[in-house]
Amino acid sequence: MPKIYFIDVTNRDGVQTANLGLSKLEKTIINIYLNEMGIFQSEFGFPTTRHESAYLQANLELAAIGVLQPIRLSGWLRAIVSDVETAFRFVPDIRHLNLSISTSAQMISGKFREEKKREDIVEMMIDAVEAAKALGTESIGVNAEDASRTDMDFLIEFASAAKEHGAQRFRYCDTLGYDDPFTIYETVKTLAENVGIPIEVHCHGDLGMAVANSVAGAKGAIDGGQDAYINTTLNGMGERAGNADLVATILAVTKSKGFAGRYRLGKRINLKKAWKISKFASYAFGVPVPINQPGVGANAFAHSSGIHADGVLKDPENYELYDLAELGRGEPEFVETGREICSGEYGGISGFRHIMGKMAITFDDSAKAGEILELVRYANVEAQKPLIEDELLFIAAYPQIAKKLLTLSPLE
Numbered sequence: 236m237p238k239i240y241f242i243d244v245t246n247r248d249g250v251q252t253a254n255l256g257l258s259k260l261e262k263t264i265i266n267i268y269l270n271e272m273g274i275f276q277s278e279f280g281f282p283t284t285r286h287e288s289a290y291l292q293a294n295l296e297l298a299a300i301g302v303l304q305p306i307r308l309s310g311w312l313r314a315i316v317s318d319v320e321t322a323f324r325f326v327p328d329i330r331h332l333n334l335s336i337s338t339s340a341q342m343i344s345g346k347f348r349e350e351k352k353r354e355d356i357v358e359m360m361i362d363a364v365e366a367a368k369a370l371g372t373e374s375i376g377v378n379a380e381d382a383s384r385t386d387m388d389f390l391i392e393f394a395s396a397a398k399e400h401g402a403q404r405f406r407y408c409d410t411l412g413y414d415d416p417f418t419i420y421e422t423v424k425t426l427a428e429n430v431g432i433p434i435e436v437h438c439h440g441d442l443g444m445a446v447a448n449s450v451a452g453a454k455g456a457i458d459g460g461q462d463a464y465i466n467t468t469l470n471g472m473g474e475r476a477g478n479a480d481l482v483a484t485i486l487a488v489t490k491s492k493g494f495a496g497r498y499r500l501g502k503r504i505n506l507k508k509a510w511k512i513s514k515f516a517s518y519a520f521g522v523p524v525p526i527n528q529p530g531v532g533a534n535a536f537a538h539s540s541g542i543h544a545d546g547v548l549k550d551p552e553n554y555e556l557y558d559l560a561e562l563g564r565g566e567p568e569f570v571e572t573g574r575e576i577c578s579g580e581y582g583g584i585s586g587f588r589h590i591m592g593k594m595a596i597t598f599d600d601s602a603k604a605g606e607i608l609e610l611v612r613y614a615n616v617e618a619q620k621p622l623i624e625d626e627l628l629f630i631a632a633y634p635q636i637a638k639k640l641l642t643l644s645p646l647e
């Protein structure tokens with residue numbers, strides 16, 4: 236039976252969320268956590284965007300030295316030859332790409348203003364795929380933007396052309412969150428059967444169905460005989476109403492009535508990292524996790540009504556579908572209630588030594604301590620909030636890579 240994989244797009248689609256953003260160090264920590272969690276791929280950024288170059292190269296270096304292994308790091312760009320060339324110029328070590336172009340009549344006429352016809356769209360995509368192959372890309376996903384508003388015949392033609400020219404995956408983008416579980420199941424199944432290519436489902440929550448649609452779409456791909464790749468973001472961050480939440484989608488695929496025990500995951504997921512990764516995303520984006528968020532919300536395992544409390548005390552399975560420990564919850568967390576010394580962009584050496592000392596990191600060499608402190612200051616300039624322990628530990632462990640992450644040189 237085909238398998239289900241997860242491709243997290245927080246560092247690409249999540250950071251497109253209006254009014255919000257992530258520092259390059261925060262994006263890196265997210266890649267590290269996704270890797271620890273067993274996520275197949277992180278769409279880690281925009282290789283054609285100049286200020287991403289140093290971050291992307293630095294993360295590819297982390298992959299080369301085994302820190303970001305086995306997760307696959309993929310860049311996202313428009314399916315345009317010049318963009319593919321720019322990506323390789325800015326990020327020479329990039330090897331996995333997702334190439335995107337709009338396919339719906341609405342977008343072709345509304346965005347390209349009648350200057351492009353369907354044949355032109357297919358041709359642009361083919362040229363971009365060929366350019367990516369020629370420059371050494373190892374895996375290519377071709378994205379149909381606004382696929383849910385695209386005629387089925389054209390989608391089949393487009394995806395078939397992508398496959399014929401060497402794309403490994405086809406991304407079905409429900410860009411506006413227009414699908415429902417029934418339509419996406421049918422559409423993705425038809426595509427899988429007619430094109431014979433693994434399918435990524437990329438769902439948005441404008442109608443509140445991003446997770447449901449992702450699961451239904453994945454089932455469509457598998458029933459059509461193909462592997463399914465589900466696109467997710469941490470805490471469902473993303474444009475407008477957001478994307479499918481990673482933790483909720485994993486829970487849906489592994490715990491729901493029709494899925495539990497029936498479908499195979501391409502990689503073993505360590506759900507125990509759910510609590511940590513969700514909390515970090517919330518801190519990094521500055522957006523609280525809703526109390527009723529599946530699995531990781533404050534109320535996900537809270538019971539107050541008499542009947543429920545009595546039932547769960549007798550046997551948690553009376554009112555809980557899954558155990559809190561499975562999500563990495565239940566461990567005590569240390570919260571500072573008194574004096575606090577935290578990192579900052581204007582921090583000094585004694586405060587820094589104090590913070591690092593609490594994590595049992597000491598520096599015999601004061602030049603080394605000064606160098607790490609300087610990097611921590613720069614990281615604070617970018618994040619505009621105190622760094623968490625894992626960020627400080629990362630900088631102390633990989634100062635040379637941290638230096639690259641923190642390099643934001645504007646063009647001359």
Ligand SMILES: [Zn+2]
Nearest residue numbers: 248410437439
């Ligand atoms: Zn999207």
